[in-house]
Amino acid sequence: MSANTINGKELAHKLREEMAEEVSRLRSEGIVPHLTVIIVGDDPASKSYVNGKKKASAQTGISSEVIEMPSSLSQDRLLEKIEELNNDEAVHGILVQLPLPEHIDEQLVIESISPYKDVDGFHPFNIGKMMTGDAAFLPCTPYGILTMLHSYDIPISGKHAVVLGRSNIVGKPVGQLLLNENATVTYCHSRTDNLYDYTRSADILIAAVGKPNMISADDIKEGSVIIDVGINRQEDGSLTGDVDFASAAEKASHITPVPKGVGPMTITMLLQNTIKAAKGLSRRGG
Numbered sequence: 202m203s204a205n206t207i208n209g210k211e212l213a214h215k216l217r218e219e220m221a222e223e224v225s226r227l228r229s230e231g232i233v234p235h236l237t238v239i240i241v242g243d244d245p246a247s248k249s250y251v252n253g254k255k256k257a258s259a260q261t262g263i264s265s266e267v268i269e270m271p272s273s274l275s276q277d278r279l280l281e282k283i284e285e286l287n288n289d290e291a292v293h294g295i296l297v298q299l300p301l302p303e304h305i306d307e308q309l310v311i312e313s314i315s316p317y318k319d320v321d322g323f324h325p326f327n328i329g330k331m332m333t334g335d336a337a338f339l340p341c342t343p344y345g346i347l348t349m350l351h352s353y354d355i356p357i358s359g360k361h362a363v364v365l366g367r368s369n370i371v372g373k374p375v376g377q378l379l380l381n382e383n384a385t386v387t388y389c390h391s392r393t394d395n396l397y398d399y400t401r402s403a404d405i406l407i408a409a410v411g412k413p414n415m416i417s418a419d420d421i422k423e424g425s426v427i428i429d430v431g432i433n434r435q436e437d438g439s440l441t442g443d444v445d446f447a448s449a450a451e452k453a454s455h456i457t458p459v460p461k462g463v464g465p466m467t468i469t470m471l472l473q474n475t476i477k478a479a480k481g482l483s484r485r486g487g
């Protein structure tokens with residue numbers, strides 16, 4: 202078997218075109234969706250992701266501002282800035298690019314953002330709503346993965362979904378979203394015994410570990426759906442995922458590549474959350 206490639210870049214492009222139409226309608230009603238991104242320090246990867254967010258916002262008609270702050274910034278100053286943005290009615294979405302320098306408490310920063318402007322979907326209020334299946338801002342990477350599965354008509358209900366990784370921004374929430382859609386979910390992590398027994402029984406395998414090529418054809422079930430969230434930079438500068446694409450593609454039914462798989466969907470769902478914030482949907486439970 203040769204798998205269908207789930208093309209995140211192409212899907213992201215299509216969704217962004219649809220969003221641009223929606224933003225144009227909102228603008229004609231006098232609503233200009235606005236996203237403010239804060240970046241602390243000068244990590245090159247973070248800078249490149251933030252640039253991507255700015256560019257994608259502009260292409261969609263979403264107004265955006267990037268606030269660059271030095272890595273020497275105090276935590277109090279960052280919290281003050283966030284409070285200012287929380288109180289600014291023209292700002293619909295606030296995002297603080299992660300990771301933050303070590304002297305800043307990441308969780309405290311996340312919790313200082315108004316849950317109604319939390320377009321990253323990281324605030325405990327939104328995480329709680331997601332767990333109960335209520336309207337919430339969903340974390341962008343997991344939301345992007347669900348959108349990919351839906352767009353490719355991949356059945357979720359009743360399927361065994363195995364999530365490799367338990368980070369707060371990808372592993373835990375993607376498992377919860379799959380559970381909300383009636384998958385039977387198993388979480389695996391660095392302490393899991395006999396990990397490959399689980400991966401081989403997965404109908405849907407989400408690899409979000411950050412270990413290059415840790416999954417190959419021998420580790421997956423025939424006809425399974427493989428979602429690779431890993432972004433691992435090689436010595437030659439190229440990117441590779443957690444899955445050995447060439448071998449897994451021989452056995453899977455669907456597979457995401459790296460790059461151009463899950464990555465572009467992360468920024469796309471951020472745009473979607475910003476539009477939702479501008480429409481005030483999360484406040485009204487829509």
Ligand SMILES: Nc1nc2c(c(=O)[nH]1)N[C@@H](CN(C=O)c1ccc(C(=O)N[C@@H](CCC(=O)O)C(=O)O)cc1)CN2
Pocket residue numbers: 250253296297298299300321341342432440459460461462463464465466467468
């Ligand atoms: N506040 C946040 N911080 C971080 C998040 C997040 O969702 N919110 N996620 C990641 C980084 N990230 C967005 O911020 C992100 C990562 C990867 C991509 C992407 O499109 N990747 C491309 C490859 C890009 C390359 O060549 O380097 C791909 O996979 O095709 C977009 C966004 C951590 N921080």
